[in-house]
Amino acid sequence: MKSPLNDIERAAGAAFKLYHNWELPEVFTDVIDEYQAVRQAAGLFDLSSYGRLEITGPERASFLHNMVSNDVKALKPGKGVYAALLTTHGKLLSDLYIFAQEDRLLVDTSAVTRETVFATLNRFLVSEKAAITDASHRVAKLLLQGPRSFEWLNGWTPVPDLRPLDVATIFADGMHATIARVSHTGEDGYELTVPRENAASTWSRLRRLGVDLGATAVGMAAFNLLRVEAGIPWYGTDMDESNIVLEAGLDHAISTTKGCYVGQETVARITFRGQVNKKLTGLFIEGESAPPADSRVLREGQTIGRVTSVVRSPALRRTIALAYLHRDYLRPGERVEVEFGAATMPAEVTALPFYRRPASGDFAV
Numbered sequence: 001m002k003s004p005l006n007d008i009e010r011a012a013g014a015a016f017k018l019y020h021n022w023e024l025p026e027v028f029t030d031v032i033d034e035y036q037a038v039r040q041a042a043g044l045f046d047l048s049s050y051g052r053l054e055i056t057g058p059e060r061a062s063f064l065h066n067m068v069s070n071d072v073k074a075l076k077p078g079k080g081v082y083a084a085l086l087t088t089h090g091k092l093l094s095d096l097y098i099f100a101q102e103d104r105l106l107v108d109t110s111a112v113t114r115e116t117v118f119a120t121l122n123r124f125l126v127s128e129k130a131a132i133t134d135a136s137h138r139v140a141k142l143l144l145q146g147p148r149s150f151e152w153l154n155g156w157t158p159v160p161d162l163r164p165l166d167v168a169t170i171f172a173d174g175m176h177a178t179i180a181r182v183s184h185t186g187e188d189g190y191e192l193t194v195p196r197e198n199a200a201s202t203w204s205r206l207r208r209l210g211v212d213l214g215a216t217a218v219g220m221a222a223f224n225l226l227r228v229e230a231g232i233p234w235y236g237t238d239m240d241e242s243n244i245v246l247e248a249g250l251d252h253a254i255s256t257t258k259g260c261y262v263g264q265e266t267v268a269r270i271t272f273r274g275q276v277n278k279k280l281t282g283l284f285i286e287g288e289s290a291p292p293a294d295s296r297v298l299r300e301g302q303t304i305g306r307v308t309s310v311v312r313s314p315a316l317r318r319t320i321a322l323a324y325l326h327r328d329y330l331r332p333g334e335r336v337e338v339e340f341g342a343a344t345m346p347a348e349v350t351a352l353p354f355y356r357r358p359a360s361g362d363f364a365v
Contacts, residue, residue: 003048004140004199012207012217019220020112020236022049027219034222035314038187042146043218044206045184050141051114052193053107053121057130060105067124067262068096069245071255075100080165080180084245084253085117086263090270092245093120095235095253097191099167099180106167106178108141108191112236124262140199142206145189145226147357148213153179153190155209162190173202185223186230186355228311228322231352233280237293238308238322246270247324249280249352278305278324282350283338285310285319291340297323298337298344304329307338315355325349 001022003009010016014025025046028034037043055064065072070083080099084092094113099106109117118134125132144152153159157172162181169178177194194202207217231249233239239248245267246254254267270276285291290310297305305325313320321338329336332351337344 001049003046004196005046005048005203008200008203009046009217014217014219017220019049020110022111024049025217025219027221028217031219031221031225032314034216034218035225037214037216038146038185038218038222038226039315040147041214042144042149042152042189042210043216043222044203044210045143045145045218045223046203047141047143047191048199049111051109051111051117051134051136052139052141053109053114053118054133054135055105055107055121055130056103056133057128059129061100063125063128063130064098064105064107064121065258066260067121068098069254069261069263069267070098071258072098072100072105073258075105077102078166078168080167080182082165082253084250085120086245086261086267087241088263088266090244090246090263090266091241092235092239092243092248092250093117093241095239095250097165097180097182099165099178101167101169101178110235138196139193140196142192142194142199142203143184143189144192144206145183145185145187145218146215147188148215149187149189152206152210152213152215153192155213156206159190173198173205177202183230184232185226186232186353186357187226188357224309225311225314228309228320229313229315229353229355231282231322231354233322234309238280244270244276247276247279275327278326279330280308280322280352281325281330282352282354283307283321283323283336284348284350285321285338286346286348287319288312289340289345290319291321291338291345296339297325297347298339299329299334304336313354320354321347322352
């Protein structure tokens with residue numbers, strides 16, 4: 001599948017790569033230059049592969065509240081929450097961003113989980129006065145990330161002062177769009193969701209406005225560097241339906257006070273017990289090479305986990321990885337080894353995130 005920005009990104013020099021059956025820009029100019037633009041100024045990403053569902057009707061909030069792991073009933077218009085949709089056994093079907101508007105709830109999914117979320121919610125929708133629409137084909141999502149992202153957006157159109165996970169509807173260039181303050185990179189930033197037919201013109205306008213700020217278009221290669229440094233797992237890469245939600249470190253997606261929801265009994269039991277059998281954590285890997293994803297993590301020759309994402313960190317100038325490790329080896333400073341072909345590479349367990357922006361304020365991931 002192709003983004004509505006595919007043609008204009010190709011004309012801008014992007015090289016493409018398939019991500020979960022979507023052809024997305026991997027790099028525009030230079031991966032490290034694009035990475036540095038986000039850390040120092042701002043970057044523009046194409047997240048049009050992500051899903052957007054809309055739930056309407058007078059019982060929309062109570063219905064979704066009973067389905068997901070975080071508190072939806074408490075959301076006032078203009079507010080959002082990060083949540084998870086689980087199986088009855090607490091396994092992770094999708095992580096979600098949920099935003100409340102006056103007349104609807106917006107549910108944003110990853111590219112790989114859109115159909116699952118839509119089908120699951122509809123299967124549980126029986127007598128509630130609510131309706132679920134898949135609006136993904138009508139919109140495109142642009143992501144602005146970096147310390148100058150607000151300045152960049154505000155140069156295009158006046159932007160309201162949003163707290164983390166706030167959402168607002170704006171009118172610019174003859175169209176209505178939604179803007180939400182969300183970080184996917186460890187930097188402050190915004191998701192801008194526009195009508196699909198306006199995606200290319202909006203992308204071009206923002207790109208021109210960003211030049212004087214040092215902002216630029218950014219591909220998925222730099223996105224991966226940024227999110228791994230920030231310790232942010234990606235569905236389909238670092239977590240999937242085989243994982244209990246707490247294994248993926250998504251504690252901030254769970255309300256412990258809201259009451260029942262699908263999968264709640266499993267989550268409550270694990271929380272009461274105080275631990276999961278394995279958990280996503282960080283590794284510092286010694287050496288210049290990067291072992292592939294799914295490499296085994298070893299301790300004294302025994303498998304204690306597996307790597308999910310590996311990058312060479314520009315900020316730390318060392319190889320870092322996200323990995324699931326057995327609970328007995330999660331303590332920072334533990335020495336382990338990562339399988340690399342017929343050899344192994346020394347590594348050290350560390351807490352996430354690897355990178356936290358100094359004096360970064362109160363943005364949310």
